[in-house]
Amino acid sequence: MNESEHDRAPGDAVSAAEAHAAQPPGVVVYTIGLLLAVILTATSFWVANTSLLWGPGVPLGLAVLAIAQMGVHLVFFLHITTGPDSTNNVLALAFGVLIVFLVIAGSLWIMANLNANMTMSPGLMDLRMQR
């Protein structure tokens, strides 16, 4: 019965076991979330300061750790789950993530392109960006 927990067609009845499983989260959930977040944060700070890792890979590693930690916060603190009550929340989140990605990646892409194609010396460019 557990395998089919989140796998229900519209109109399917909620089984008694499922109704029991959909209990609100307790202290354990928050504590697991806190522990995971602490581990990920500590790893981020270690990655940023260590000389053991290949330098150019560090920003990418930090980005991965940050996204993982955001996921931990979403699941354990905000309780964005696959349950039937949060379907709309997940869809809205997916749209939000799309917009965030477009804004950040698009800005970086366009501005890097602009800087690369600008026939200005870096010093003059710096002056222009300052105003």
Add this chain to the structure above:
Amino acid sequence: MNAAVPVDELQPEALIPASEAGPASKRIVVAYGFWIFLLSDIVMFAALFAAYAVLKGGTAGGPAGAQLFNQVTAAIETACLLVSSYTCGLMSLAIRSQRRPATYFFAAITFVLGVAFLALELREFASMIAEGATPRRSAFLSAFFALVGCHGLHVGVGLVWLVVMMAQVAFMGFRASVQRRLLCFSLFWHALDIIWVGLFTVVYLMGVSQ
């Protein structure tokens, strides 16, 4: 349906099919509406993050991130906000079981940690401004103060909101409308922590490690 299960063990509303259950409860609708607001807030922060990432190199001969930022302060700020997020979660558990002293206790811890975060951030801003690293100095510093200052402003608003909610719990008790507002507050507080995760990674860790 499993006929072997005794009828009195079942919650009646849990047995209604999803398509016949009618409109969602007000609690779910309110949380969904507030979630939409939070996502729009996150989109606004994405614009500030994009501005910061683009203008990071535009220091105009002024101080860069590596000279200005202190990772120890950033680590303490992160710890404050993370633990306050945890105690905020414990507060929402206390609210659900309507335990008033526990609610006040966890709200007080959340509040104190939020104030500590804000105090550290303001002290950092003050020392930067004293060194001449004001928002007017360079595009990099304008973007930095806009991004980090906007998050700090949100934390400040959240602290005021928390005080208002505790006053409502004290005077109005755990009525349904107060519980929904407290739910929205906890969503807001957790979302601020999510933004801070991106913020300390992009500003404090990536800015200093290079």
